[in-house]
Amino acid sequence: MRFRFTFLVLLLGFVSQLSAQVTSHKPTVFKSSPAATIGAQSPAQSAVARVNGAVLTSADLVREEYAIFPYAKQHNGGIPKEFEKQIRDGALKMIIFEELVYQEALRRKVAIAPGRMQKAESDFRKQFATPQEFSKFIQSDFNGSRQLLNEKIRRSLLIEALLKVEVEDKCNFTTADVKAFYDKNPAKFHHGETYTFQTISVLPPQNATAAQLKEAANKAQSSLKQAKATKTAEEFGLLAEKISDDDFRVMMGQHKPMPADQLAPQVVKALAAMLPNDVSDLIQIDQAYTIVRMQVHAPAGQTKFEEVKAELAKSLKEGKRNKLRMALDAKLHQNARIEEL
Numbered sequence: 001m002r003f004r005f006t007f008l009v010l011l012l013g014f015v016s017q018l019s020a021q022v023t024s025h026k027p028t029v030f031k032s033s034p035a036a037t038i039g040a041q042s043p044a045q046s047a048v049a050r051v052n053g054a055v056l057t058s059a060d061l062v063r064e065e066y067a068i069f070p071y072a073k074q075h076n077g078g079i080p081k082e083f084e085k086q087i088r089d090g091a092l093k094m095i096i097f098e099e100l101v102y103q104e105a106l107r108r109k110v111a112i113a114p115g116r117m118q119k120a121e122s123d124f125r126k127q128f129a130t131p132q133e134f135s136k137f138i139q140s141d142f143n144g145s146r147q148l149l150n151e152k153i154r155r156s157l158l159i160e161a162l163l164k165v166e167v168e169d170k171c172n173f174t175t176a177d178v179k180a181f182y183d184k185n186p187a188k189f190h191h192g193e194t195y196t197f198q199t200i201s202v203l204p205p206q207n208a209t210a211a212q213l214k215e216a217a218n219k220a221q222s223s224l225k226q227a228k229a230t231k232t233a234e235e236f237g238l239l240a241e242k243i244s245d246d247d248f249r250v251m252m253g254q255h256k257p258m259p260a261d262q263l264a265p266q267v268v269k270a271l272a273a274m275l276p277n278d279v280s281d282l283i284q285i286d287q288a289y290t291i292v293r294m295q296v297h298a299p300a301g302q303t304k305f306e307e308v309k310a311e312l313a314k315s316l317k318e319g320k321r322n323k324l325r326m327a328l329d330a331k332l333h334q335n336a337r338i339e340e341l
Helices: 002-016 018-024 058-068 070-075 081-107 114-125 131-142 146-166 175-184 210-229 233-243 247-251 265-272 305-333
Strands: 047-051 054-057 194-202 283-285 288-298 338-340
Touching (some): 047 058, 047 081, 114 146, 131 146, 194 210, 194 233, 210 233, 265 288
């Protein structure tokens, strides 16, 4: 089915970005995972890697997995099975990288001012609603030792400090730099017609029987009724997560801006007749059904510099940041002893 194929192709784009994220996202501020899973000294922990003799544990890995996949909060702390390997591999690369950066910071004798440490400790405590909740976390994740927690906070600050010197301070762009890039690359800022939307889909199995097709049609009608009753993108997204068969359910049905010429004609026809926040009727493509919630329609044209200036500056900085982090990662790996367990 063409619509199922389109969903899978787009999903691959999301998964392929995970490797980029492990070299681009800010060092994980130390905190409990959404599932409040593994204690810092728990016997249930296992070693997942050794970096120059330092042991990285399953607790470190789990926390980084949640940093890479924030949608886990909508999945009761779980990660969809189809993403497990990619996310684990990306998280493992990141915790190894951060350990190498931490060790380099220690080698350079990077110092953290007492005031900075105190502020970080205070900011960390603010994420807990009550002193009792904080104490429970200390007990579950650090066997009651605040010293261990402070060591983790200090470690995070050392990583940030070294990355600031080696990466952040080297990837700034002036407005003139951004404008020069815009002027030299006009084709990059010509866009076709695009739509941004959410979906709920009913996809019968391949080679479905007559009974299965009837069941899918009934489910589609029921889904439409529920979708029409939603009032916000969040309500529609939560419903998509619960009942949709397409792979975008893990992202609350959300699609990035899509070129009209890459969408099924039936979907384009429906979207063209809709206003923002409208929910479509059932759209049938072969034997599949989908419902779309329209968000943004952008006609084809040349995007003005002022409209893209902020996002372009961010993109250029992110690209430079990625290159600098990858170069730093390669440099730190050169003489390191790393074992993945």
